[in-house]
Amino acid sequence: MTAHRLRPDCRICAGTSLVRFLDLGKQPLANAFTSPARAAPEERYPLAVYVCEQCWHVQLLDVVAKETLFAEYSYMSTTSQTIPAHFAALAREVEAAYLAPDDLVVEIGSNDGVLLRAFQGRPYRILGVEPASNIAKIAQERGVPTLNAFFHPATAAQVAAEHGRAKVVLANNVVGHIDDLPGLAAGVRALLRDDGAFVFEVPYLVDLLDKLEFDTVYHEHLSYFAIRPLQRLLGAAGLEIVDVTRQGVHGGTIRVHARPHGTQPVHARVGELVALERGRALDSLRPYHEFAAKVEALRADLVRTVRGLRAQGKRIAGYGAPAKGNTLLNYCGFGPADIEFIQDTTPLKQGRLAPGTRIPVVPPEHFRANPPDVAFMLAWNYEAEILAKESKFREAGGRFLIPIPSPRLV
Numbered sequence: 001m002t003a004h005r006l007r008p009d010c011r012i013c014a015g016t017s018l019v020r021f022l023d024l025g026k027q028p029l030a031n032a033f034t035s036p037a038r039a040a041p042e043e044r045y046p047l048a049v050y051v052c053e054q055c056w057h058v059q060l061l062d063v064v065a066k067e068t069l070f071a072e073y074s075y076m077s078t079t080s081q082t083i084p085a086h087f088a089a090l091a092r093e094v095e096a097a098y099l100a101p102d103d104l105v106v107e108i109g110s111n112d113g114v115l116l117r118a119f120q121g122r123p124y125r126i127l128g129v130e131p132a133s134n135i136a137k138i139a140q141e142r143g144v145p146t147l148n149a150f151f152h153p154a155t156a157a158q159v160a161a162e163h164g165r166a167k168v169v170l171a172n173n174v175v176g177h178i179d180d181l182p183g184l185a186a187g188v189r190a191l192l193r194d195d196g197a198f199v200f201e202v203p204y205l206v207d208l209l210d211k212l213e214f215d216t217v218y219h220e221h222l223s224y225f226a227i228r229p230l231q232r233l234l235g236a237a238g239l240e241i242v243d244v245t246r247q248g249v250h251g252g253t254i255r256v257h258a259r260p261h262g263t264q265p266v267h268a269r270v271g272e273l274v275a276l277e278r279g280r281a282l283d284s285l286r287p288y289h290e291f292a293a294k295v296e297a298l299r300a301d302l303v304r305t306v307r308g309l310r311a312q313g314k315r316i317a318g319y320g321a322p323a324k325g326n327t328l329l330n331y332c333g334f335g336p337a338d339i340e341f342i343q344d345t346t347p348l349k350q351g352r353l354a355p356g357t358r359i360p361v362v363p364p365e366h367f368r369a370n371p372p373d374v375a376f377m378l379a380w381n382y383e384a385e386i387l388a389k390e391s392k393f394r395e396a397g398g399r400f401l402i403p404i405p406s407p408r409l410v
């Protein structure tokens with residue numbers, strides 16, 4: 001039995017008035033693709049989303065041990081074209097804003113090194129910190145120096161002692177995975193030079209609520225960020241958000257630039273997003289309860305759509321086996337009778353079963369040899385890339401089912 005605990009307090013302000021507004025039931029770990037040889041059902045843990053009534057941070061309180069979630073990992077950043085292109089643009093932005101020759105760039109949760117590779121061949125020193133040993137090894141093989149460790153204040157101290165302090169600390173889609181947020185913020189501040197910058201991206205709560213991206217909720221994603229709780233978290237560690245921009249990837253994220261207090265004037269964009277969040281009343285319970293009601297209705301709609309297609313004799317296969325797909329499939333109660341197989345380009349997932357639903361994950365060749373009538377686009381965050389790539393499937397009469405914000409056949 002994997003270690004699991006229910007946190008009693010908010011991971012930003014330690015407040016204890018937390019309201020559970022969305023309950024997705026007991027779910028298996030979304031990246032625990034299972035061997036077909038395993039007979040025992042996957043372990044399940046409560047999956048519910050809470051909001052803190054003191055700082056309004058949206059979060060999970062059910063915490064699965066990070067060693068279970070991340071020591072081995074099946075997510076690889078490089079399995080699309082969208083993400084490497086996005087990271088290349090981020091690297092150029094960071095370079096122009098902050099870097100001088102010989103500066104140190106450290107990335108937390110550097111995965112297979114895709115972002116740091118965009119700094120290769122440039123006159124900077126780079127270092128990745130990545131807890132998954134299988135993924136850290138891949139990054140090493142690609143020539144990205146990588147420390148196989150979880151990031152916390154002791155790691156920060158070790159890196160600073162060995163390499164000096166960093167001009168830039170990067171963290172993409174990983175801040176929300178970290179339970180000890182004050183420890184993260186303190187570690188980043190200690191690692192950063194006084195003229196340094198912490199540049200990170202996290203999915204944006206406003207996008208989650210607006211587009212009903214309930215499937216991005218799974219045990220790895222402990223936090224769902226808005227600007228104001230982030231300001232509180234970083235401010236306590238001596239960091240100030242000086243700029244923020246909204247980005248289209250992963251269903252809508254924010255790219256945040258934070259620097260030691262007083263390093264540079266705060267860009268107007270920060271206040272604009274704070275105003276947007278005030279306008280949405282994110283510091284009240286209403287938007288969260290409304291979201292939960294819409295998610296319930298969306299589930300009914302998805303179940304009706306899939307069962308309706310099956311009743312017409314249509315064959316349905318999943319397209320992409322992202323973690324979020326497993327939340328969606330389990331929440332809707334779909335199984336192999338509804339979704340025949342799921343095609344995914346990630347070798348680590350192929351030949352395995354999707355956790356909970358036990359739908360087989362197959363390589364793209366299988367999809368091409370046995371095209372279904374309908375491809376359920378579980379990886380909806382790559383809609384443009386996938387539609388462009390699969391024009392032949394659609395020309396031959398195949399349709400994609402896009403699940404959010406409401407089921408849509410294209």
Ligand code: TYD
Pocket residue numbers: 075079080081319320321322323324325343344345346379381382385386389
């Ligand atoms: P992603 O949405 O990035 O991640 P998460 O697990 O955080 O929800 O995962 C996308 C998955 O879709 C990944 O397993 C690769 C797969 N994929 C394909 O199979 N084909 C494609 O053309 C693309 C773009 C992704």
Ligand code: ZN
Pocket residue numbers: 010011012013014015052053054055056057
């Ligand atoms: Zn709080």
